[in-house]
Amino acid sequence: MHRRSFLALSLLTPLAFAGSGWAASLATGRPSAAPDGKPHAFTFGKREFLLDGEAFRVHSGEMHPARIAKEHWRHRIRMARAMGLNTVAIYVMWNHHEREPGVFDFESGNRDVAGFIRLCAEEGMWVYLRPGPYICGEWTNGGLPAYLLRDPDTRLRTRDDPRYMAAVRRYIAALAPRVAPLMASAGGPVLMLQIENEYSMFADDIGYLDALRDIWRENGIAGPFSVSDGLKDLQRRKAYPHGSALGLDGADVADLVKGRGFAGESPVWVGEGYPGWLTHWGEPTFATKDYEATLRHIMSAGYSFNLYVVHGGTNFGLTAGSNAEDDGSQFQPVITSYDYGAPVDERGRPTEQYMRLRRVIADVTRVTPHALPPEPASATFAPVTPRPFAALWDNLPGAAVTLPAPGPNEILFGQDQGLVVYRKRIAKGAVLRLENVRDYALVHVDGREVGSVSRVVHPMLNSKPDLMLPDANSPERTLEILVDTFGHINFGPRIGDHKGLIGPASIDGLPLRDVEAWAIPLDDDWVRGLRPIADESAPTTAGSAGAGSGSAGADSSAETRSPRGPIFFKSTLNIESPGDVYIDMTAWSKGYLWINGQLLGRYWNIGPQQRLFCPGPWLRAGDNELLVLDLHRHAPAVVTAAESLQASRRP
CATH class of the missing domain: 2.60.120.260 (Galactose-binding domain-like)
Known part of the structure; x- marks a missing residue:
């Protein structure tokens, strides 16, 4: 089964209101309630969310700190706020924080999860926290650390494997103290925590979900808790832990009504609504979707929602995941860009769909959204042809x-x-x-x-x-x-x-x-220690292999003095004023690209992605080092600057 198969989102008349307090919540204007540093009670009423005892609609947009340069975090949060949203949903990728057993990093660069959550509070946004242990998210191994694979007998996502569960306990014990002071009940912005992700798409052991919830409680996080699943898989495997908010992925109003059969009086909402979609290497085009009519329908029926994603960002380095059929066939690696066709594009700019969804939210809530923040600076550079290094x-x-x-x-x-x-x-x-x-x-x-x-x-x-x-x-x-x-x-x-x-x-x-x-x-250590070619002036071949x-x-x-591939090529990009830029690798074959020591990710001439995003904060005025490892080319090719991932989708 492919990741979240495309769902036919029907445009029906609303079948039922999400809860008895919906009309009142529109009248009282609770969508404008924001974190203020004081303790708040986020709880579940009869089929609805309550904030300090009053009906509250979660209007959420998802983005992932791990996919965004830290210097851009505040801007992206402001873009979500200016769209009219009141909540930011985030995945925490376990393997981004624990590469080796017991060695955690929750502080450096874009790993500072607590810092991102505090920025959300500063910008008046609530947070819906989705920490795994499994998150999927088109992220390598679904967020589970690769060290778990060193023992071939380890089984993942099950309470029946003590090695896996010991690692989960260690992870939660490391993350929970950073989250506890940020819960709404402690004066922070975190409303709710997701126990696991799309578990009914994998297995049916409710006891595993209960065990995860209990581990969070043992580590000082009392909830409230949620799960997120597809309705068809939930109906098949029924892995719903009693008392949790039920997020349904790709749901329309009819699906949400059916979800009550599992959730009872607990809230049912759109755990993931898709204004965009993922793209794999080798696909003919970048995937897109249109969510305007669906969002209007869901909001008019009184349901909360989480847009997956409002802003995707980038799979920097080696973080992009892969999909395959259940038998392992049809292997489909995800491209470096996680633009996702999202309302806020990879560079942080509003798309045409952003403006339409913004109007829908304003129409239904009758709340004027914040102004859009200024766009981040852009940069360019003259074309360069790197030399073999x-x-x-x-x-x-x-x-x-x-x-x-x-x-x-x-x-x-x-x-x-x-x-x-x-x-x-x-x-x-x-x-x-x-x-x-x-x-x-x-x-x-x-x-x-x-x-x-x-x-x-x-x-x-x-x-x-x-x-x-x-x-x-x-x-x-x-x-x-x-x-x-x-x-x-x-x-x-x-x-x-x-x-x-x-x-x-x-x-x-x-x-x-x-x-x-x-x-x-x-x-990094290996790349920094590369031994250069002894004679860089040696002639190189004029040709190169293809894909x-x-x-x-x-x-x-090839001339006898030519170094044989794969070869690292190096050049200097002279940038007058740092800013965001795309590096166009259309003329190259297959490999990896570093800028100033930062691995931007993979490129591959089978497309559809030909340009890699480089955040402005990773550049400096003057000379910047570009390093390319191409697996096939023996001769260099031109590298150029570009303004966007593809033809502009801006309004």
Whole structure:
């Protein structure tokens, strides 16, 4: 099952009011109530939310601190407020804060969750907190730490695995003290906390949800609590913990009425309403949706809602997740941008839909929204053509380890994503078979690229496991397999998928044994320590391979002094005045892009994304370092500045 399959949102006449206090709440103007530093009681009445005993409609828009440069947080919150919303919903991505067991970071950069929540309060916005442990969110492994995958016997999202539950307890014990002072009952803006996410889409153990709720209570968070699910999955698995607010994802009014059969007198609301949608690598266009009529219908019927998302941001670094069918087929990695077709675009600018939804909210609430904040500054730079800087093969970290056979990166190397190189001296052979590649294998023989195998099915790619090896004049050759990864599957039964060469690797049916291996995490320390090419003035080839479809590329006539790929290319961007900018990589193949040491994310010429967003705060006046690792190109290409992800969607 794909992540949140598109839902047909019908435009029916309202079937029922959400609660008896709806008409009164419109008359009393409670939508304008805002956090003021004083304790407030957010509770559940009869099928409705109450704030200090009066009916209250949660008009929420979701955004994620982890996907936004910290310097832009306040602006994005103000954009939500100017749209007429009164609440900001946020995911907390567990694996963004605990990379290694017991080593937490809730302070640095965009990991300062408490700081983001305090900004919401300063801007008069309530907060709906969604801390997982599982969040999905098109984020790698659904927010669950990859270290959990180092033990192949660990089972995720179940109370029956003591290793998993011990890690969950440790995470909640670390986060809860930061959240407790920010609950509305303590004078903060946090109204409600979600126990788990879309659990009926995965399993049916209500006891697991009850256990999570109890762990929060043991750590000082008394609630109130919520869950969020799709109605069809809820009807199938019925994983609803009694007494929780029931958020229904992609719901129309008819679905919300049906939700009462589970929630009883507890509130039912739109836990996720979709004004946009996610996009995967290789899709022909960026996904979009239109939520205007649906939002008007839901609000007119008196229901609370959470827009997923009001602003998406960016999957910086290696944070983007992946989707797949329940059997693991149709692997679909999510692009670096999380623009999502959201009302506030990736750069923080209002789209045409933003203005229409803003009018709907003002019409129904009869409250004049705040003025829009000024747009963040933009920047540009002259086109540059980076020079070859370092060869991957000259920078394999440390000594090789010899392994009986390839296997999962997490188990063999303790590595989450990044790259792995396997090397083996082989005799003559015709067919290399790489089964269950996760997710992209680039094959070299005697220093020449001879093809690739991709887990992604696309016309430009070879998704078959077999590669024909070139004829050899010598009795022995050097085979090198470079494995590149995408984010872990974030939704469905395949969550927790391992990376690497999972299935057998063989030549003419004989298994590859006793292979040398190097794990390359693409982390900051490794990138800073790159050893440059000895002679940067050496000529390079004029050609380059394409998307890795199995071609040896145009480097078959390469000059002998040319460094062989993959290659790091470096250049300087001269920026007069720092501001937000897109880096256009249309002329490049497949790889990674850093600006001033910050990994912006992945690029890939199968599209639809060709430009990567760089926040202005990560730039400086004057010279800025651009570093590109391209897996296929031997010769540099031009890099240009762009104003937007695609053709403008602004009003």
